[in-house]
Amino acid sequence: MTTHTPTTPTKSKRLSLQGMLTAFVVTVTFLLISILTWNSWNARTTTLNETKTATANMARALAQHGEDTIGGIDNVLVGLVETLEQNPWDSEHLDRMNMFMRQRVADLPLLHGLFVYDDKGRWIVNSQEVLRTEFNNSDREYFIFHRDHADRGPHVGPPVRSRSTGDWIITVSRRLEHPDGSFSGVVLATISMQYFRSYYESFDIGKSGAIFLATQNGTLLVRRPFDEKLIGSDVSKGSIFQHYSKHGPSGTAILVSKIDQVERISSYRRLDHYPVLISVALSTEEVLTGWREETIRYVSASVVLIVLLWIMGLRLIHQITIRERAQAELRIARDDLERMNGELAALALLDGLTGLANRRRFDAALDEEYVRAMRNRTPLALVMLDVDHFKKYNDRYGHPQGDECLRLVSRVLKKLQSRTGDLVARYGGEEFAILLPGTDIDGATVVAERTRAAIQELNIEHAENPGSIVTISAGVTSIVPVRSLAGNSAQDLVRTADQALYQAKESGRNRVCTLVSTVSDT
Missing domain, CATH: 3.30.70.270 (Reverse transcriptase/Diguanylate cyclase domain)
Incomplete structure (x- = not known):
């Protein structure tokens, strides 16, 4: 007599189905994480690239503003040089020059003042109502520069405090010469630093953004955020000028400021016709704030989705492996024991009083x-x-x-x-x-x-x-x-x-x- 044993699914089949479900859940999880990571990184790259473009455009606009500002004032200086070198410096002519200068200063709010000094640094004529002859400017950097250099082009000097008003000013000057080419004095235009400060404050560059204007040799003229202690300081060793010396008259890079140690996306540009450099920078931290918030939202949603996926997958696997519950519980107990042993081992490496490593x-x-x-x-x-x-x-x-x-x-x-x-x-x-x-x-x-x-x-x-x-x-x-x-x-x-x-x-x-x-x- 032959006995027939009822057929049941084999262990290998159960393991095969369990393996396929596990592989499916793992694959979907991996794909979700991969897509999330790629999208997040791509969004970050896009945000940084868009910001680099924006800062480059802003630097171009600020450079054009600086070019126009200094160029407009320099045109006034060119006219003054021509007039002064072709006419005698008698009282009648100087009175007309005074009226002309006062009118130009009135017409150009950014113009702080116009001044003419002779070869000894004495005040000859300026845009003020009363000529103050007690001052002498032979010690000023721009006077020394023109006295010692035959260059007839414009010179942008370091910022100084006006001797007549006490205000911070930026100087643009040209050399005056006698008919034989010898030095006869300096014609000077001063720009109110407040003009640049007000203009730069109108740009939305965030709380940690920065804009600065400096001479080509690295003398800081004006900076936002404004710090009077930095005026006239040497920033030639800073990250912007280091990048400028290696990569040319314009560029964009992520740099760390040596002034405040803030990492920024910085764009700079040298003015085409004047030895001046303009830079605008946005804080990397602030630029990426929106990206971080969006990434957190996506990560949270993905985590919920992955958790639900795993719950459903584990439930199906549990139904298939219900007859192996004892073995599963034994494995869980073993894992818990290993975890507790791991925690005990970790506690053995901690200092009981401080919680630091021992x-x-x-x-x-x-x-x-x-x-x-x-x-x-x-x-x-x-x-x-x-x-x-x-x-x-x-x-x-x-x-x-x-x-x-x-x-x-x-x-x-x-x-x-x-x-x-x-x-x-x-x-x-x-x-x-x-x-x-x-x-x-x-x-x-x-x-x-x-x-x-x-x-x-x-x-x-x-x-x-x-x-x-x-x-x-x-x-x-x-x-x-x-x-x-x-x-x-x-x-x-x-x-x-x-x-x-x-x-x-x-x-x-x-x-x-x-x-x-x-x-x-x-």
Whole structure:
């Protein structure tokens, strides 16, 4: 007698259907993420390109405005030069010149004044009602330039304060000559800086945008946002002029300003006929604000869609694999156990008081980053810092308050940690360490100084410390590790940073000291 066993779907068929459903959900998820990423990146690129075009057009318009402004005034100077060189400087003629100058200043609101000086810098005639002969302008840059150069073209000088009104002005001048070609004086037009400031304020460049006008040699004439301390400063070493020296009279690039460290999309243009450079820049952060908001909306919608897709897919898979629930629950329990073990392992690497990485985590990270820096030949920096006179703090306020002080300091260190690759650890007691991969000595010093200032700004009372508030001292070092016959190791970095910290303490505390560690090649 033959017995027939009822047929049931085989395990391989169930796994095949489960595999197809899983592959479908994963594929759709991957496609959604890929499309979202591509669209987001493409939108970002488009936004930046459109902004580059807009800033380039704005720079062109501002350059044309500057050309027209200086050109119109220069035309007046050309006429004055011709008249003065062809006519005697007698009282009758100078009276007519005074009336003419006053009329030109009245007709051109941007024109602050017109002046004529002789070869000694004495005031001969100007656009004012009363000629003030007590002044002498032989010490002015434009006078010295024309006296020492035979160039008959216009000269745009650095901004100065008017001796007659005290206002900030921009000077445009030309040389006067005797019939034999020798120097006979200077004819000068002054432009009110307020004219350019008002004009530049009319442009919508956001809160962090910038516009500046400078001479070709890098002397700043006027800048928005306006800062009187910057007037006349040398910006030739700035990012705009560096780009200008390499790429020619006009260009657009994403640059970081050396004045305020803001990254901007900058366009510049040199005036065609005058040695002046105009630049307009929009903050990259502000330009991309709309793109970020739109990307967040798309990401949120996509996340909801992906979650729904996975819920539906998992439900179908669950129906197919219901008979394997026990095994699935066992796998879940195993995963939970692994997760908890992972969390326990992570907690073992944290300092219980501050929540920062502990000494064990720091030592492991230091060795790992040291090897990576040696392999990639990149810098590795370390900041060691501790709380000044912390023992005295504990003695005066008690250990519970001392612990709270360390927690407050730790919160500042966490808040200032800006890169995922950096590590902030409690090294021991009141001492902390900041490990900075890919950072040179200057960058690490900036981090240390920012940290010192931020902790000082907490204004935590410390009567036993100079200044009566809690402060820190910090030692900074950075190296590019290489293999060395001397047997250098990651601990050399710690020793050097500790030496720099010791110098900071010995130098009076509440300061940052740097010490460079060197390693020799084999």
